[in-house]
Amino acid sequence: MQGIAIGVIFVLTGLLNLYPAIGALGGKQLKGLYGLRFEDPNLLTLMQHRAVMLGLLGLFLIAAAFRRELQPAGFVLGFASMLSFTAFAWLQEEPNRFISKVAVADVAGSVLLLIALVLYCRGT
Numbered sequence: 001m002q003g004i005a006i007g008v009i010f011v012l013t014g015l016l017n018l019y020p021a022i023g024a025l026g027g028k029q030l031k032g033l034y035g036l037r038f039e040d041p042n043l044l045t046l047m048q049h050r051a052v053m054l055g056l057l058g059l060f061l062i063a064a065a066f067r068r069e070l071q072p073a074g075f076v077l078g079f080a081s082m083l084s085f086t087a088f089a090w091l092q093e094e095p096n097r098f099i100s101k102v103a104v105a106d107v108a109g110s111v112l113l114l115i116a117l118v119l120y121c122r123g124t
Contacts, residue, residue, distance in 0.1 A: 002119045003068070009116035010065035013078055013109045018058025020102075023051030035098035057081055071120060078113045082106035 023030040027038045030047050038044040057077055064074035089095045089103035 002123045006071065006116045006119050006123075007065040009112045010061050010071070010074060013082075013113050013116075014058045014061030014063075014065065016058070016105060016109045017054050017061060017078070017081065021051050021055025021058065024048050024055065033098065034102070035096045054081070075113060075117050075120070079110060082110045082113070086110070 020033055023033050026048070027044055030036070030038050030044070030051070034047075038047050060070070061074050061078055064070040083106070086103045086106045089099050092099070095103065
């Protein structure tokens with residue numbers, strides 16, 4: 001039962017991280033995600049690359065749901081990604097509502113991942 005719960009959590013956190021991959025399609029999609037215009041082509045390139053990296057992380061977390069040997073790395077990568085974004089967002093004086101929403105989602109994902117980590121440790 002613990003293995004199923006851990007798997008479900010990895011799928012959920014994977015989907016949470018996979019969703020922003022739509023930003024790789026361009027500035028319009030990125031604006032919808034973050035409420036910002038990316039008119040500078042260099043910034044657009046960086047944000048599209050970020051979208052691809054989040055997509056890869058999301059796919060890895062989903063794979064970890066089905067491959068127990070990937071789960072330790074999934075915990076590290078998931079926490080590193082979500083908690084670093086949250087910290088950067090909260091260090092801002094006034095993040096916009098889109099960034100704040102992403103930070104809240106990342107906190108929720110981190111809590112889920114923490115629950116999975118506790119279950120994982122109890123099962124070993």
